[in-house]
Amino acid sequence: MITIDRVSKARGRTQILSDITFEARPGRVTGFLGPNGAGKTSTLRILLGLDRAQSGTALVCGRPYRQLKRPLTTVGALLDGSGAHRARTARAHLRWMATSNGLPGSRVEEVLAAVGLTGEAGKRAGRFSLGMSRRLGLAAALLGDPEVLILDEPVNGLDPAGIRWMREFLRSSAEQGRTVLLSSHLMGELGETADDVIVIDKGRIVTQGSLADVTGGHRTLEDAFFALTATEAGAPW
Incomplete structure (x- = not known):
């Protein structure tokens, strides 16, 4: 369970987040949708204890991270990159x-198999493609067999087969009872994956x-988004 309650964040005179409130529940894929710069990553960084909010609370399973x-x-x-040193396999x-x-060493081979990297496990991270780096980052996220997954743009860099694999993996994770929070600016992808959707724009839900x-x-999530965020300047995407 993830609970974000009235979270606000400013940098100088710029308001990054304004009174953000939502929940992500077990057994469901929750899509966090918004254009680049809308505040998605800032919200996730606060949730993961990498940044501080001016006000409000961000809890994972009832506790701050x-x-x-x-x-x-x-x-x-899984945020930016794999987190691995380029020289390490x-x-x-x-x-x-x-x-x-x-954690037991046996988990390493289990998660490598889970993300399809067993055959590439001896390769240095610096030689990985963007898609392979995303898979390695996901493997690291799965090491502790967590009940909550927080993924920022997880299909970034994946080819069509990889996107389908990721979609199936996320659905399977939710069916196993995990809480899955997935941020993306790809409306079509969330329309294929998410049970619940939170739309953020300019730091507001x-x-x-x-x-x-x-x-x-x-007709589609994309149509709904543009109807909700339409401005005289045109679409914010």
Whole structure:
């Protein structure tokens, strides 16, 4: 369970987030949708204890991330890149993470297989394509078998087959009872994946609800978004 309650954040005179409130529930894929610069990553960084809000609370399973005793076993996160040193192999990176978090070494081979990287495990991270780096980052997020997954633009850099694989993986994770929070600026992708949708624009929540509720009478999620955020200047995308 993820709970964001009245979170606000400013940098100087620029308001980044304004009174952000939403929940992501177990057993569901929650899509966090908005254009680049809307505030998605800022919200996730606050949720993961990488940044501080001026006001409000951001909780994972009822606690701030910084108070989790073994965070990797509660929440797995994928933000920018894989997090691996370019000179390390994929397997060495995951073994280091497992050891530092008190996790069994057997989990390394399990997560490599889960994300389809077993055959590439001996390759240095610096030689990975963007799509392979996303898979390695996801493998790291899965090491602790967490009940919550927080993923920022997870299909970035994936080819069509990789996107389909990611979609199926996210659905399977939710069906296993995990809470899955997925941020994206790709409306079509969320329309294929999410159970619930939160739409953010210019640091404010525009609307939220089930995918059916948000799309309403519109043919697609894209149509619904443009109807909600239309301005005289045109579409913000």
